[in-house]
Amino acid sequence: MSQPEEKTLKLRKPVKLGSDDSEVVYDKLDLREPTAGELDKATSTGGSNIGIGIVLIHLVSGLPKSAIEKLSQRDFTEANEYLAGFTDDGQTESATQSPT
Known part of the structure; x- marks a missing residue:
């Protein structure tokens, strides 16, 4: 099964970030395949896997990093698994293709 783009x-x-008149509410994440540069920036943070995931979701979605840090565990996991699927699918397709 291929990963949706x-x-x-x-x-x-x-x-929610801010308060009163300056409060901003984020109710969705728009995700897509990360670029090589985004992957490089995320992995160069030198942090834990969770830290790398936070930075990558922030870069791909365009939401503030502080908003990503407040995601519930289930939302964070779902976003992280979606982004990780591009790497897994790419390796699987390359490994399963027979030479011509």
Whole structure:
């Protein structure tokens, strides 16, 4: 099964930043295949796997990093698994193709 090029993830628990008139509510993540540069930036953070995931979701979705840090575990996991699927699918397709 191939990975969809884009995915909108409706958040189970919307993330709120700011307060009163300046409050911004994020209720979805628009995700797509990460670029090589985004992968490089995320992995060069030198952090944990969770830290790398936060940075990558931030770069791909365009949402502030502070909003990504407030995602529920299930939303974070779903977004992370979607982005990881591009790497897994790419390796699987290359490995399963027979030479011509």
